[in-house]
Amino acid sequence: TQLLEQSPQFLSIQEGENLTVYCNSSSVFSSLQWYRQEPGEGPVLLVTVVTGGEVKKLKRLTFQFGDARKDSSLHITAAQPGDTGLYLCAGMRGLSGGYQKVTFGTGTKLQVIP
């Protein structure tokens, strides 16, 4: 079973602070996705990273895929209360027939206090 460990599990910070969430595995993934989930809702995709070393920016969010494609990080600059939610990473591995097997991480619960 492939495991994706996220750290930290919980994070409570003040508005305006910076933070980084990590997603680590011993397995190689063909691509990795980050989702945000708000209470009572399903996860919503934020980004997909495909190439080892790739960096993608989405406003104040910066996503990086590790060179070996085993890990990823999400950095938020100047966090805002609207960033509050559960952040999930998901690693994808291609199987025969074109199906992409998805393994979700353990999640990081972020609370940004005004």
Place this chain on the structure above:
Amino acid sequence: NAGVTQTPKFRILKIGQSMTLQCTQDMNHNYMYWYRQDPGMGLKLIYYSVGAGITDKGEVPNGYNVSRSTTEDFPLRLELAAPSQTSVYFCASSLVGLAKNIQYFGAGTRLSVL
């Protein structure tokens, strides 16, 4: 745009009862998935389907059954509910392919087995 629709939103079952969680999507996606999410955790794949008439087991299939008679619908059946099946269930759908494997999630069904 409806996207992925799940019903019911909430349900309480007694041990040993059965029920079907409904999921329908209007995006003509071939791939559909059922996940469960335990409190504060990531998602675990129960079953998935790569097209009408084709289903396969995920990580945690025991105690569940699925069918896929149409592209749109992917119901999940619990035959003999157990307290361990208390969870939030998410249905998702996606297109095929590495870069296009964006999963769209429903809002979830919160199930309690007492």
